[in-house]
Amino acid sequence: MTASSALRRASDASPLSFSSPTLAHLLGPGLDHVAAQLAATAVRRDREGGHAAEQRELIRASGLLALTIPDAHGGLGGSVPEFLEVVRRLARVDSALAHVLAFHHLQLYGVSLYGGPAAGTHGARHLRETAEQRLFWGNALNPADTRLTASREDGGWRLRGVKGFCSGALGSDRLTVSATTEEGGFLIGIVPTRREGVRVEQDWDAFGQRQTDSGTVRFDGVRLADEELLQLPGQGPTPRATLRSQIAQLIMTQLYLGLAEGALDEARRYLVERGRAWSASGVARAVDDPLVQHRWGDLRLKVRAAQAVSAEAVDRLRRALDRGEALTAQERGEVAVAGAEAKVLAHRAGVEIGSQLFELTGARSTSAEFGLDRFWRNARVHTLHDPVDYKLRDIGRFDLDGRIPEPTAYS
Incomplete structure (x- = not known):
């Protein structure tokens, strides 16, 4: 199709x-x-x-x-x-x-x-x-890309420019869009993907996450009505509204964690069904090699740690959403710290397991037939979304002096 x-x-x-x-x-x-x-x-x-x-x-x-x-x-x-x-x-x-x-x-x-x-x-x-x-729905909200501008028009706005990293835009019916205004403000709105002047390009060519449709969207004088605005220029978001970025961060955490789990599942299957014991191991099956078992236990713990901390972060987010407009800035900040902890651990699990599994499965497992490299490639590309070092900084700063992360599109 x-x-x-x-x-x-x-x-x-x-x-x-x-x-x-x-x-x-x-x-x-x-x-x-x-x-x-x-x-x-x-x-x-x-x-x-x-x-x-x-x-x-x-x-x-x-x-x-x-x-x-x-x-x-x-x-x-x-x-x-x-x-x-x-x-x-x-x-x-x-x-x-x-x-x-x-x-x-x-x-x-x-x-x-x-x-x-x-x-x-x-x-x-x-x-x-x-x-x-x-x-x-697709995403054309990428706040790091400021090339899309909005100019005021009676009862609405005109969008001109481009947005990159627009996940899910190709094949979508609606887009969430962000743009800078001529006065220096920032707005967010909803645009039907097939509205006149919207052009979604199939130009995503990263070596991982290849089917995320995360290419470019061009806007050529696209009409955006006032009633389609989700955030007005100059409007300060409430603590509850800033939970959107925390949902986004925990989405990434689940993607990384799923990749780590999937990599372990496929590596286990390969070891059981196709794995060959190293000649010096003294055993007939790869899964009986004590060094394989030792390394496997280490990889398993990387996943378990990420799973446990992620579950706590998800529960904190759930409780914050349940608070509604009563959510305080401090409560929101504690959600962000919990989310940062989960994301760092899931990041490490996804990248490290996707790479290290080959040291256990061996040279034959690198065949394109098995596609085991996709776990590392997908994790490596997606974990570059925003620098994990800033998550570590937020965690350390909060633990040292109680400062909560400043609400941004990434924290």
Whole structure:
């Protein structure tokens, strides 16, 4: 299926053509089915790259796009821990598609958390339409890229320029967009992907996360109405609104953790089914080699530490979201520190396990047939999203003198 045919299919589909899964089914057998379908072609697709139109339609049809939308708006009402568990489980087999799904929901959280005109009644409409029509959202909000500008026009704005690293934009139905204004302000809004003047380019060519559709989006005089704004220029976000960045950070944590878990799963399978003991080991099977067992135990502990700290960080985020507008800056800062701890450990687990597994599985495991290199490549590319050293700085500063991280798009 081509990208254009996938777009036509999405726009032509009627809500009545889809089944209506329950949350319990989607988190159980439904998710297992999606994961198995992605795993069946993951090695080939990772090698080929490009737009995974067929797999994105599988996700669309599964009901996963409505996972975090509240029941009141026609969604499944999944909690943030349930959502992040889905991301981690899918990342074990396909971190690129897990990334696309995760960033779809990140945009939906933004609709709920930001306080601009597109929230409230308009936000409820966007969420309801997403649930009913199974719309895919993409990201054109990258705050580090300031090339997109917005100029004031009666009742709205005109967007001109480009945004890079726009995960999930290709094949999407809605985009969350950020732009700088001529007065030096900063706005965030919602733009339908097929609005006149929007052009999504298929130019993502990194050596990992190859099917995240994270290329460039160009805006040629694109209209953005005031009622489509999620954040007004000069509007200061509340502590609750800044939780969006913490959701984003824990999404990355789950992606890295899923990659680490997936790498261990595949390496274990290889060792059991194909592994050969080293001649000096004195054993017949690779899994009986005491040095392999020792090294495996070390890798396993890297995952266990990341899992435990991540679970605590996710629970802190859940409690912060439950606080609503009563959330304080101090509470928000403690969520950020917990998230930083989890992200550092998951970062290390993903990169180190993806590399070190080959020292246990041996030279034959580097064959393209097995695609084991995809775990390291995907972790290495995605862990460059924002410098992990600044997470370590935030952790150390908080522990030394109690200073909480300043809320930014990355902290």
